[in-house]
Amino acid sequence: MRLSSRLPQGFEPNALSATLAHLRAEGRPVLDLTGSNPTRCGFDYPEEEIRAALSQPSVLAYDPDSRGARSAREAIARHHGQGLRADELQLTASTSEGYGLLFKLLGDPGDEVLVPSPSYPLFDWLARLEGLSARTVPSYFHERWHLDLGALEAAASPRTRALVVVNPNNPTGHFLSISEWHSLTELCARRGLALLVDEVFADYALEPPADRLASALLEAEPPCPVFLLSGLSKVAALPQLKLGWIAVRGPGAAAHLEALAFLADQYLSVSAPVQTAAPRLLELAPGIRQQIRHRLQANLASLDQALTAHPRLSRLPVEGGWSVLLRRPAVDADEVCALRLLNEAGVLVHPGSFFDLPGDRHLVLSLLTGEGSFREGLARILALL
Numbered sequence: 001m002r003l004s005s006r007l008p009q010g011f012e013p014n015a016l017s018a019t020l021a022h023l024r025a026e027g028r029p030v031l032d033l034t035g036s037n038p039t040r041c042g043f044d045y046p047e048e049e050i051r052a053a054l055s056q057p058s059v060l061a062y063d064p065d066s067r068g069a070r071s072a073r074e075a076i077a078r079h080h081g082q083g084l085r086a087d088e089l090q091l092t093a094s095t096s097e098g099y100g101l102l103f104k105l106l107g108d109p110g111d112e113v114l115v116p117s118p119s120y121p122l123f124d125w126l127a128r129l130e131g132l133s134a135r136t137v138p139s140y141f142h143e144r145w146h147l148d149l150g151a152l153e154a155a156a157s158p159r160t161r162a163l164v165v166v167n168p169n170n171p172t173g174h175f176l177s178i179s180e181w182h183s184l185t186e187l188c189a190r191r192g193l194a195l196l197v198d199e200v201f202a203d204y205a206l207e208p209p210a211d212r213l214a215s216a217l218l219e220a221e222p223p224c225p226v227f228l229l230s231g232l233s234k235v236a237a238l239p240q241l242k243l244g245w246i247a248v249r250g251p252g253a254a255a256h257l258e259a260l261a262f263l264a265d266q267y268l269s270v271s272a273p274v275q276t277a278a279p280r281l282l283e284l285a286p287g288i289r290q291q292i293r294h295r296l297q298a299n300l301a302s303l304d305q306a307l308t309a310h311p312r313l314s315r316l317p318v319e320g321g322w323s324v325l326l327r328r329p330a331v332d333a334d335e336v337c338a339l340r341l342l343n344e345a346g347v348l349v350h351p352g353s354f355f356d357l358p359g360d361r362h363l364v365l366s367l368l369t370g371e372g373s374f375r376e377g378l379a380r381i382l383a384l385l
Contacts, residue, residue, distance in 0.1 A: 006128050016335065016351070019342055031377040032348045033365045036322060038237035042370050043291045046284050050238075053277035053284075062272055066265035067091065067257070068245070069272075075279035076245050079235065080228075082217035084247055090260040092244040093269040095200055095231045096126060099164075101263045102227055102246065103130035105256065106194050107161040113196075114155055114163045116147050117356040120170050134164070136356060144209065144317055145174035149183050153191070162194040163187075167213060168201050168320030171355050171364045175205070175212035175319045188224035195250075196227045200234040201321040203289050206296055208319050217247065225250040232278070236285035237292060243274045292322075296367040299374045300324065303365075306378050313385060322368045325352065328385055330360040337385075338363065345380040 013021065023030055035041060067073070068091025076091075077084040092098040103113070109131035115123050117136040127134040137155045139147050152163065163184065168175045176184070188195045197216035205212070216228045231244030248257050264270075274281075300318060303326075307313055316325040326349075328337070334351035337360075341347045352362030369377070 006131065016338055016342065016348075019339060020348060023342070023346075028346065030342070030346050030348050031373055031380070033369050033374065033377045034348050034350050035366050035369055037239060038288075038292060038368060039240060041295070041368050043237065043288060043295075045237075045288065049284055050277075050281065053280035054241075054273050056276055059273040059276045064268050066261040066268065068264075068270055069275040069278075072243070072275040072278035073245075075282050079282050079285075080215065080217060080230075080247065082215055083220055084217055088247055088249060088253065088257070090246045090248065090257060090264060091270050091275065092231075092246060092264065093242045093267075093271075095198065095229050095233065095244040096122065097269060098229045098231075098244045098246045099123070099126045099196075100130060101260055102162070102194075102196060102229075103127055103132050104263055105259055107132045111159045111161045112157065114152060114160060116152065116165060116169075118169070118172055118352070118358075119166060119355065121354060121356075123164060132161075135160075138356075138358065139172075139174070141316070144319070145169065145172050147176070147180050147184070149180070149187065152184075153187055156187075156191050156193065160191070160193060162196055164196045164198070166198040166201075167216065168205070170201060170321055171323035171350075172316070172325065172357075173206070173318040173321040173323065175208055177209070177211045178213055178218075179211070181213045181216070181218065185219070185222050185224050185226070194225040194227060195222075196229065198229045200230050202230070203235060204293060204296065204322065205320045206293075206300065206318045212319065217249070220249065222250045225252055225256060227256075232274075232281060232285075235289075236281050237288045238281065241274045241277070241281065243270060243278060292368070295371065296322065298371050299367045299369065302371065302375050303378060306375075306382060310382055310385075313382070316362075318367070322366055324365050324367055325357070326363045326365055326381075327361050328363065332360070334360040334362060341381060341384060345384045347377045347380050349377075349381070 073086035073089040112133045112135050115134050116139045124134045226249045228247040233239040314327045338351040350364040
């Protein structure tokens with residue numbers, strides 16, 4: 001039986017994943033500087049409060065609402081502020097599911113979405129699984145990252161339905177500037193496109209520029225359809241409690257919300273317990289985020305201190321998010337360098353090419369890593385490079 005052409009041609013692991021599996025099978029210890037799962041990074045979670053939130057008697061009742069429980073939507077609206085109302089929200093089981101619903105909503109098979117790169121490679125597969133294609137448009141770096149607005153407009157075709165941006169970007173940490181935001185909404189309005197804005201890392205500003213766009217909810221009435229995505233995975237550092245959401249604004253918002261509710265009603269994928277617990281989980285979230293921000297800042301300071309003795313190495317600004325880009329001389333391909341670090345130093349990092357970073361000069365490190373492991377991993381990296 002032939003499988004769908006939307007799936008990969010094969011499921012073989014890439015060279016880095018295969019090498020990592022081999023080393024672990026041999027029992028060789030590996031310092032993982034790529035981790036993005038906060039539940040495995042040693043943070044102090046308020047366990048009793050979380051359990052209590054998930055153990056309320058009402059979790060035993062099932063009263064499905066295709067848009068999601070109003071109590072959860074009201075709590076999410078309070079978290080975002082900016083005048084957001086519960087009626088402007090659609091709940092999903094994850095941000096990834098939110099993309100799937102939006103791609104169903106906005107496109108037909110063969111249509112496309114534009115994605116500024118570097119960016120997270122998941123977008124390509126989320127689009128392909130809905131019969132769409134994700135067309136990448138390179139951004140450029142000059143003191144900080146910038147969208148190439150002219151290239152984005154040139155890339156828009158009659159089959160383009162939406163533009164996807166991440167604010168701040170993963171892994172570059174780039175926040176949209178206010179001027180970029182206005183240019184994007186004007187472009188989308190003029191070309192009849194929707195603007196999808198992923199803000200899962202918006203609560204983790206580290207070195208934010210003064211002109212950053214703090215939220216896509218800046219405008220109550222943007223000139224184009226705007227869909228903001230976020231979720232508990234990063235907002236509350238609880239990726240195991242599957243709850244995401246889409247905030248909808250702009251022309252046609254009421255019709256878009258009605259259509260999203262219809263799509264969500266076909267799955268009803270958001271569990272009753274997490275919706276019931278959402279208000280309390282969001283109340284607990286600031287304490288967890290504070291721990292994470294402290295970790296991110298401490299690891300960034302350790303990196304800066306370590307780099308003072310290595311003038312040929314540097315790091316790019318980290319406006320926000322959980323990652324840092326380490327820049328090195330491009331003496332070999334970045335994937336070759338990552339394999340060498342794994343085999344010879346026992347340190348796992350991501351090559352920049354995994355995220356479409358240009359050239360072979362970048363390695364991507366997670367600032368979420370435990371501080372001791374991060375310092376030890378850095379020492380090994382710098383000794384080898």
